[in-house]
Amino acid sequence: xxxxxIFWGDYFISFYVQQDFKVRxxxxxxxxxxxxxxxxxxxxxKCLKDSDGLYEIRISTTFKExxxxxxxxxxxxxxxxxxxxxxxxxxxxxxxxxxQKLRREYFSYKNRNLK
Numbered sequence: 194x195x196x197x198x199i200f201w202g203d204y205f206i207s208f209y210v211q212q213d214f215k216v217r218x219x220x221x222x223x224x225x226x227x228x229x230x231x232x233x234x235x236x237x238x239k240c241l242k243d244s245d246g247l248y249e250i251r252i253s254t255t256f257k258e259x260x261x262x263x264x265x266x267x268x269x270x271x272x273x274x275x276x277x278x279x280x281x282x283x284x285x286x287x288x289x290x291x292x293q294k295l296r297r298e299y300f301s302y303k304n305r306n307l308k
Contacts (some may be wrong), residue, residue, distance in 0.1 A: 195230050197270045204285065205261060205293075208276040210263045216254055220261075223252045227271060241284060247292050249284060262292035271298055 200206060209220060223237050226270040227250060241247045241262075250261040250273070258279040263271050277288050 194229065194231050195269075198224060198228055198273060199270065200273050202274065204275040204295070204298055205273045215222075216252075216257065216259070219254055220252055220259065223250060236247065241289065243295055244289050245296070247296070260288070262288060264292075264296050266303070268298070274299075 209217060212220065220290045226237055226297045227233050237251055239251060240251050241249055246264050248263050248265070248271075250263055252259040252261070258277065260279045261273055262275045262284075266272055275288060277285070
């Protein structure tokens with residue numbers, strides 16, 4: 194099983210290129226797991242409650258907790274929207290709101306181009 198992963202906007206890429214080599218490697222490893230593992234452990238992929246279908250891809254390093262907010266488009270496509278360093282126990286509301294906005298933009302764009 195291989196899930197396709199796409200990037201919507203440049204939020205993820207902008208964050209990714211600012212990370213050091215080891216952190217980028219860890220991010221790529223977790224994304225590979227999300228792509229290739231049928232049942233991704235909750236340690237790496239978790240549905241956010243009350244967030245309209247958003248998921249949190251979770252990357253832990255020695256000094257950083259990284260979160261990539263994403264959603265499914267169909268069952269085999271994961272769309273990555275925004276990425277941030279998590280500094281508190283709860284996912285910041287502004288990050289969830291941004292991801293929801295980007296999700297709406299993505300589906301609006303997709304629906305316009307399918308017609």
